[in-house]
Amino acid sequence: MASLSSWLLLAALVAAAHYVLRLLHSFLWVPYLIERRLRRQGIGGPPRSLLSGNAADYRALLAAARSAPLASFHHSIVARATPQYTEWPARYGRPFVYWFGPRPRLVVSDPELVKTVMTDPTGAFDKAGTGGNNPLARQLLGEGLVGISGEKWARHRRVIAPAFNIERIKAWIPEIAATASSILDKWEVQGESRTEFEVDVHKEFHTLSADVISCVAFGSSYEEGKRIFQLQEEQMKLALLAMRTVYIPGFRFVPTKKNRTRKSLNKEIRSSMRKLIEINGRKCEDSKNLLGLMLSASKAGNEFKMGIEEIIDECKTFYFAGKETTANLLTWATLLLALHQEWQDKARDEVLQVCGRFEHPSPENLSNLKIVAMVIKETLRLYPPALFINRTTTRDVKLGKLDIPAGTRLDFPIIGIHHDCDVWGTDAEEFNPSRFADGKSYHLGAYFPFGIGPTICVGQNLAMVEAKVALAMTLQRFAFTVSSSYVHAPMMLMTLQPQYGAQVIVHKN
Ligand code: HEM
Numbered sequence: 067m068a069s070l071s072s073w074l075l076l077a078a079l080v081a082a083a084h085y086v087l088r089l090l091h092s093f094l095w096v097p098y099l100i101e102r103r104l105r106r107q108g109i110g111g112p113p114r115s116l117l118s119g120n121a122a123d124y125r126a127l128l129a130a131a132r133s134a135p136l137a138s139f140h141h142s143i144v145a146r147a148t149p150q151y152t153e154w155p156a157r158y159g160r161p162f163v164y165w166f167g168p169r170p171r172l173v174v175s176d177p178e179l180v181k182t183v184m185t186d187p188t189g190a191f192d193k194a195g196t197g198g199n200n201p202l203a204r205q206l207l208g209e210g211l212v213g214i215s216g217e218k219w220a221r222h223r224r225v226i227a228p229a230f231n232i233e234r235i236k237a238w239i240p241e242i243a244a245t246a247s248s249i250l251d252k253w254e255v256q257g258e259s260r261t262e263f264e265v266d267v268h269k270e271f272h273t274l275s276a277d278v279i280s281c282v283a284f285g286s287s288y289e290e291g292k293r294i295f296q297l298q299e300e301q302m303k304l305a306l307l308a309m310r311t312v313y314i315p316g317f318r319f320v321p322t323k324k325n326r327t328r329k330s331l332n333k334e335i336r337s338s339m340r341k342l343i344e345i346n347g348r349k350c351e352d353s354k355n356l357l358g359l360m361l362s363a364s365k366a367g368n369e370f371k372m373g374i375e376e377i378i379d380e381c382k383t384f385y386f387a388g389k390e391t392t393a394n395l396l397t398w399a400t401l402l403l404a405l406h407q408e409w410q411d412k413a414r415d416e417v418l419q420v421c422g423r424f425e426h427p428s429p430e431n432l433s434n435l436k437i438v439a440m441v442i443k444e445t446l447r448l449y450p451p452a453l454f455i456n457r458t459t460t461r462d463v464k465l466g467k468l469d470i471p472a473g474t475r476l477d478f479p480i481i482g483i484h485h486d487c488d489v490w491g492t493d494a495e496e497f498n499p500s501r502f503a504d505g506k507s508y509h510l511g512a513y514f515p516f517g518i519g520p521t522i523c524v525g526q527n528l529a530m531v532e533a534k535v536a537l538a539m540t541l542q543r544f545a546f547t548v549s550s551s552y553v554h555a556p557m558m559l560m561t562l563q564p565q566y567g568a569q570v571i572v573h574k575n
Pocket residue numbers: 193211212223279383384387388389391392395450451452455456514515516517518520521522523524525526528529
């Protein structure tokens with residue numbers, strides 16, 4: 067008996083020693099080798115602490131940037147929203163590296179390199195996914211398109227992409243316009259008999275986008291999915307906390323208060339999704355919307371078969387990605403037009419000319435809203451909802467003059483590149499939709515609010531059509547100015563958001 071317990075003790079000691087050695091290897095030895103290799107190429111960065119890297123510096127930078135709003139409504143916002151992309155390159159040059167625990171993040175802002183990586187067909191760069199290797203951060207989007215790669219990603223993308231092709235999205239225009247109309251009707255009611263009143267467009271456009279994605283993708287409505295949207299908002303806050311800390315392997319199983327909340331949120335979201343699929347599934351099967359296509363793919367014999375858990379993961383992804391991004395695009399576009407009255411007037415004149423005063427935009431005339439499209443593109447440049455994209459090297463890679471070790475996360479700061487004077491000229495920080503006149507396009511790696519290459523945003527058509535329809539209809543019915551209660555404080559909360567809301571004064575036209 068004694069000898070059995072000695073053996074068990076010995077086995078436990080060996081397992082513990084193995085675990086510690088593995089931790090030392092991945093937390094100390096590998097980072098040391100990578101850092102040395104990057105330093106030899108002249109790539110610097112903030113000094114890192116051995117275990118946590120620069121996680122604490124990163125949090126401190128964010129907290130300092132957020133502690134005060136900007137002095138006025140201008141567009142030099144990179145230092146406030148993503149201070150790591152201004153503070154560190156100013157001190158350490160470009161490219162530079164910072165660390166999250168044992169993992170390096172190499173920040174690359176050269177458009178040519180961005181393009182090379184994003185369009186690389188060899189598999190040398192993996193989508194790190196939301197939260198990289200942090201399973202607590204991954205909970206938000208589950209194992210949906212945003213966070214998966216390889217064969218699984220290709221199979222899901224094949225099933226999902228047809229739901230968002232431009233012809234199918236155009237067919238949704240009447241529903242999108244009806245949703246926008248009902249939200250704008252509520253503004254009128256809220257304004258009662260007053261000719262001008264304040265609206266927080268950030269809140270309003272979140273409801274609009276939630277309703278649109280519910281309808282277009284799931285044959286449902288905001289009211290039906292309200293609980294899921296609320297739960298996901300809570301989940302997003304917890305995912306953000308996880309993303310800013312270094313993940314210790316196994317920590318997700320420790321029953322801390324936050325981990326218990328994460329678990330119960332996840333459980334409730336998945337079971338609500340399951341119910342939603344049961345309720346809406348049958349009527350969606352014929353409509354060829356996202357849910358319908360995924361359910362067809364779940365049938366036995368389909369080459370791109372998706373299981374029910376995979377479908378739930380995708381539903382989570384689309385509920386979140388479909389709402390947050392477009393809502394923020396519309397919010398910033400409205401604020402920008404409220405500030406730049408000359409562009410608001412030009413855009414309204416165009417809308418009235420193309421749609422008249424009372425007609426909704428239609429699939430036939432939407433492409434004639436050229437100034438509205440220019441305004442949206444310029445908004446996506448200055449206030450890109452997705453602030454950065456990342457990829458992780460799957461092997462040692464030569465990238466231009468850089469020799470990048472396997473396991474390095476490459477960060478491409480969309481917002482930083484979109485505001486770079488070397489790329490855009492001296493007026494880079496100014497709102498000037500004329501840059502996009504006559505369909506003018508830019509280097510793929512210099513302007514990429516929706517990403518580039520095979521993983522380009524699958525919801526891009528929906529986002530652009532929804533933004534055009536909603537902005538055009540808002541212009542048709544109201545004039546707007548920035549409210550004196552608006553405080554300009556763009557911040558990164560997964561996407562780029564106004565920290566204290568987006569209050570505008572609307573005037574009935
Ligand atoms: C203004 C609105 C939007 C912006 C700026 C935006 C931006 C982006 C960006 C930058 C990516 C990353 C591409 C990459 O890593 O290579 C992406 C991917 C994605 N977006 Fe969007 N997005 C928007 C709207 C939407 C909408 C409305 C949906 C859903 C209907 C959506 C669903 C997705 C999905 C599922 C992916 C992953 C695609 C893949 O990996 O295959 N997005 N988006």
